[in-house]
Amino acid sequence: MTGEPEGAGPMMIGQPPRTRRQALGKMMWFGIWLLYLAGPVGQLLRAGASTTERLGGGLGLALFVLSYFVVVFRHMWRKSTGPLMYAALALMLTLSTALSWTLDFSWLVLFIFTSVACAVVLPWWQSRWAIPLVAAVLLAVGARYPEIRGYYFFAYGLPALGSGFMMVGVQHLIRTTTELRAARQEVARLAANDERLRLARDLHDLLGHSLSLITLKSELAGRMLPDRPSDAARQVADIEQVSRQALVDVREAVTGYRRPRLAVELAGARAALRTAGVRLTADPALEGEYRGLAADEEGALAWALREAVTNVVRHSGARHCELLLAEEWEADERRYLCLTVLDDGAGPPRAQQDGNGLSGLRERLALAEGRLETGPAPRGSGFALRAFVPVGAAPRRAPAAPEISPESVNDPA
Incomplete structure (x- = not known):
């Protein structure tokens, strides 16, 4: 917090003024170019000028400057081309022609302002013809003054063309800057x-x-x-440990540093299933590092294991859960690692709609270029969850599946 009021910062290109100070700054920036009208003003104030010239020229010049500011400032705030803008441009061209033809060649400078106004207001497909037209009228009017025929093309014609097309480039830069600013805001919104x-x-x-x-x-x-206070005390100690770990996990999740691993989630799954009285059979491949599995893909599988085990504990009513990890080749010639979680519980819900957990899991796997499959277990009863992620490196030799023994089965506590 700097204490600076909103909108009091520096004026950005392509943005309309938000405060009086910014509007005044823009008026001064546009008004400074009116110094180029010193020639026509000096011609009106010369000693030999008649009253008719001074009144007609002064009124015409005031009307021209008013039209110029209407065009520029209306476009600054609204950025629209309507009948009023076309009328103002036509009036500026008419005044430039009439004053330059009847008074003095110094009034040819008005065509430069008209060319710039066309570039500011008109779209490119119109201004690319309007600017040369203004320059052509300038050259036609300037030809009636023999004393400037040798240089008026360079003194007035080229500046009218150059200033007009330079302002077209400035307008393109302003539009590009505005689009980039809008794109940055959209990117920031999507990132949030x-x-x-x-x-x-x-x-x-x-x-x-x-x-x-x-x-x-x-x-x-x-x-x-x-009846069993010592066993209850051990459960309370486990509760304290789980709650402390949950606090650590939440802090890591908030800071974005948490990368779950299969081996760690397997340990948590064993504890959760053992507490719930669910017998677990786990594939030994889940225990160690899997060669060729990137961190993001392993994290997606770890989240899948956590979500699947949570659903088994909370919703399935199962007595047995089986975890498998195997490689599969798909039709697109890519190699995938598949985590399968099977239980013998109540099976999938009739509505067949994912909850928040499975929906979020599908999004996680999609970010890792994987997918999620759910449905009834192959044995006819229970629920099956299969999470797929691509494997990039050469496959490792999968260990032979051991026979189920009492050591590989976790009995409930």
């Missing part, structure tokens, strides 16, 4: 929306999993009291 969406997904996945685990352990501790 993406960050809010990322934060919403992270908090949903983090807190949904952690709070579900805390709820389960709290219920289990309540059932252990007062």
